[in-house]
Amino acid sequence: MNDRCYVSENQRHQPELALACLKLLSVMTKPIDARDTNPIVGSLIKVVAFDAVGTLIYAEPSVSATYCRVLNELSGGPVDEAFVRRVLGMRLAERSSHENLRTNEITERQYWYDLIAELVPDANRVNACFDSLYLHFGIASNWRCYNDVAGTLSALKSAGLQLVLASNFDERLNAVCAGLEELQGISSVIISSEVGWRKPAPTFFDIVCQQTNCRPEEILFVGDDLINDIHGAKQAGMTTAWIDRKGEPPGAIFGSADERAAISTHQMRTLLELIPDASGSVAG
Numbered sequence: 001m002n003d004r005c006y007v008s009e010n011q012r013h014q015p016e017l018a019l020a021c022l023k024l025l026s027v028m029t030k031p032i033d034a035r036d037t038n039p040i041v042g043s044l045i046k047v048v049a050f051d052a053v054g055t056l057i058y059a060e061p062s063v064s065a066t067y068c069r070v071l072n073e074l075s076g077g078p079v080d081e082a083f084v085r086r087v088l089g090m091r092l093a094e095r096s097s098h099e100n101l102r103t104n105e106i107t108e109r110q111y112w113y114d115l116i117a118e119l120v121p122d123a124n125r126v127n128a129c130f131d132s133l134y135l136h137f138g139i140a141s142n143w144r145c146y147n148d149v150a151g152t153l154s155a156l157k158s159a160g161l162q163l164v165l166a167s168n169f170d171e172r173l174n175a176v177c178a179g180l181e182e183l184q185g186i187s188s189v190i191i192s193s194e195v196g197w198r199k200p201a202p203t204f205f206d207i208v209c210q211q212t213n214c215r216p217e218e219i220l221f222v223g224d225d226l227i228n229d230i231h232g233a234k235q236a237g238m239t240t241a242w243i244d245r246k247g248e249p250p251g252a253i254f255g256s257a258d259e260r261a262a263i264s265t266h267q268m269r270t271l272l273e274l275i276p277d278a279s280g281s282v283a284g
């Protein structure tokens with residue numbers, strides 16, 4: 001069932017979904033899974049801030065597949081996809097742990113240029129590879145929303161919550177979001193390159209509060225990255241929900257007290273299903 005069908009078939013259930021979402025946002029800061037029977041308590045959440053890549057959207061074809069296609073065409077030699085995945089994973093992990101979290105558009109372009117140069121053996125071919133890849137990931141049709149996004153965002157918006165995107169990305173994300181129908185309920189897009197700081201910098205989360213005109217305790221931050229999203233938002237005083245799109249067992253990789261204090265689930269829709277009053281509405 002696609003998201004549009006999901007929303008349309010549940011139009012008659014919008015009041016129940018809205019109530020369910022309000023209950024969802026009244027969360028306890030502890031790990032939960034589908035076996036929990038009563039994980040909800042009162043709160044004052046007014047804003048839901050979502051990470052973008054890995055939380056709401058994903059590249060299609062995948063990032064590594066696209067890199068391999070472009071590099072095989074333009075780099076002058078065959079490229080091993082396993083090597084590409086390994087380099088991408090290492091470089092992104094290193095960046096998350098870097099002490100200098102200041103950024104801007106120039107910094108972001110240089111970061112991706114340097115990464116691509118590491119994968120291209122012929123220095124004379126780096127520019128062509130970079131231009132093609134940078135353009136590719138700025139086009140909305142090369143991205144998809146996860147199946148549970150449209151219904152969840154619709155229900156949250158119907159519940160009166162302000163929805164914002166808060167992402168480590170660059171200006172290309174504006175065009176991507178504008179081109180994805182499922183994200184039209186997002187009221188504002190907060191991008192690291194435009195505000196000058198990358199998650200998990202405390203200043204990034206301060207800016208989320210400023211731009212939404214809310215206190216940290218009034219914001220639920222939803223993301224897939226335990227360092228950038230969950231740890232950063234918890235340190236800022238926000239309630240957090242970890243969306244595990246990779247299927248790790250709940251609690252399997254929680255290390256710190258901050259990370260164990262996050263709600264954990266594999267799909268956003270599961271958060272609604274955890275609420276007995278909402279389960280019938282979601283499935284109806």
